[in-house]
Structures are given as structure tokens and as C-alpha cells.
Amino acid sequence: MAKILIIEDEMKIARFLELELRHEGYDVLICTDGRKGLETALNEDVDLIILDIMLPGLNGIEVCRRIRQESQVPIIMLTAKDDVSDKVAGLDTGADDYMTKPFAIEELLARIRVALNRKRNQKEPKNDILQIGDLKINMASRSVFYKDDELTLTKKEYELLEYMVRNKNIVLSREQLLNQVWDYEYFGDTNVVDVYIRYLRQKIDEKYGIHLISTVRGVGYIIKD
Numbered sequence: 001m002a003k004i005l006i007i008e009d010e011m012k013i014a015r016f017l018e019l020e021l022r023h024e025g026y027d028v029l030i031c032t033d034g035r036k037g038l039e040t041a042l043n044e045d046v047d048l049i050i051l052d053i054m055l056p057g058l059n060g061i062e063v064c065r066r067i068r069q070e071s072q073v074p075i076i077m078l079t080a081k082d083d084v085s086d087k088v089a090g091l092d093t094g095a096d097d098y099m100t101k102p103f104a105i106e107e108l109l110a111r112i113r114v115a116l117n118r119k120r121n122q123k124e125p126k127n128d129i130l131q132i133g134d135l136k137i138n139m140a141s142r143s144v145f146y147k148d149d150e151l152t153l154t155k156k157e158y159e160l161l162e163y164m165v166r167n168k169n170i171v172l173s174r175e176q177l178l179n180q181v182w183d184y185e186y187f188g189d190t191n192v193v194d195v196y197i198r199y200l201r202q203k204i205d206e207k208y209g210i211h212l213i214s215t216v217r218g219v220g221y222i223i224k225d
């Protein structure tokens, strides 16, 4: 669940936003002055910040500038009126987006979703480690570890495992695995999938006494978190 920090001194607006955001399923923190807001932004693990510009203590532009020295958390600025210079200053200091008060809540919610998605997408390519329990896959070096023990996998075993861990918690059919991991080499012959699942089970489940790969009868296989 994403955690959103609201930095806004007008309690009516802050409370209204809090209610709407909680209703959407977000965790919400509220700060009513700039200094406290900055401190919270830097010390709490928040996923997005809604930042008013006119604030006591430290104005929103300054808060934004200081947050950006340390963090790339998405920031949506609120401007009291349709003031172009505020908008420009806000975007110059690194805000991702802005909204003019009064705003339609649906539009703000849509912009929050966009900003959170963008953040998620930026994160993925940088993260080349997949982890599930004590099993760690380094996609850059194509190596697999169970705790500190490095596994010896063939190319296809590795590709099958990586694909399944990437799609963990989803039941994958034999056809799907065949198409994704083997391309067309074994077109239609799903037995090869069962054979490689067996190899992986010998090298992981049986070797370490864990239950990584589950069979879903009549459907396929799944790796659960």
C-alpha cells in the first residue's frame, strides 16, 4: 500500500484529502507546516508527497528544493491560485506535477496514480536481483543462490526458474512456460516443461528440503511468495 504525505496548512483541505486518499486505500500522513513536512519527507519512507506552496515555517518551493537534494520521491504541488510563477518555480525545483486549487479530487487521484506508476517503472530496470525466501537470482550475472550456496543450473533451467520467479504467485500453464522459455524449439511438446520442472525440483526443493515449486493439477505450475 502506497504511503502519501500531505503537507498543507489548511486543515479543511488536508482532512478532505486524507479522507479521499484513505478511501482509495492509501496510507496517509499529514503535516501542517513546512519544516515538519520536510523533516517527515526525509525521515519517513513515503511514496508520494502532496505539497502546498503557501506554508508557514518554510514555503513549499523551499521544501521541494530541499527534498530533491536527497530524494526522487514524486511530488505533486498545490498552488492556491492560478499563479504561473508558482507553477514554474515548483517545476523548476523538481516537482513532478502541480494542481491549482480548487481542484477536482478525481483529477488529483488520477495524477497520483500516474506518478506512482512512473515511480514503480523507474525502479524495475535498476533492480536486477529477484528474491524469493532464501533464494536469490542475480539477473545480471545469471547466477542463483540459496542462502550462500551457489546453484549450478543449465541455461534452460535458469531461464525457466527466472521466468517463474518473475511471475511468482501466478499459475503458469505448461503451454505458457513452453512459449516463454523455449520459443518454438519444442512447439507443442509440453513434456519438456515437466522434465525441466523435475530438474529444478531436484536441484532446489529436494536438495534444500524446501517447497518452492507447486503443481496446480490440470493447469500448470506456480512459485508462491
Ligand code: CA
Pocket: 008, 009, 010, 052, 053, 054, 055
Ligand atoms: Ca497554504
